[in-house]
Amino acid sequence: MTDQPTNSAASSLDEVDDVVRAELSSLRESIDNIDAAVVHMLAExxxxxxxxxxxxxxxxLPPADPExxxxxxxxxxxxxxxxxxxPVFAEKFLNFIIAEVIRHHEAIARA
Incomplete structure (x- = not known):
């Protein structure tokens, strides 16, 4: 029996080839940049x-506009x-945003 984990998900980044580590780092950097852009777009x-x-x-006017x-x-x-x-994910995402917008509109109407 070896001391190596049999489940690849259990292996640490230290055990990964340098090329794989560099690619993973590059992909994560792109993801971080996209996340930042999403946050800025949501703010706008x-x-x-x-x-x-x-x-x-x-x-x-009512806070919600169902149509x-x-x-x-x-x-x-x-x-x-x-x-x-x-599309199901996109709809869930938009429904989450719509609910937050309506909550804001209701707060504005109460102010």
Whole structure:
């Protein structure tokens, strides 16, 4: 019997070839850059939705717009499919964002 782990997931990065380690590092750097871009894009999106929330509050419009939300979900599912991203995941992601936007709009309306 050897002392080497039989499950590759159990092996540490120290046991990985330098070429693999370099590729992993490069991929992770790209992922980190994408994550940063996503955060900045979400920040810009929420700046715009805050303005929408203020406009809705000023004109006594409801915080939620189910027709718009439905259209956006359909649009995003189509975009996801075209980008080879699971449309179900894209819909869950957008639903999470929509829920947060509505929460912000409700808070603005109460202020």
């Amino acid at each position: 999106r929420f700046k715009a939705t805050q303005r929408v929330g203020r406009l809705k509050a000023e004109h006594k 718009r939300e439905r259209d956006q979900i359909m649009r995003l599912r189509e975009l996801a499919a075209g980008a080879h991203l699971d």
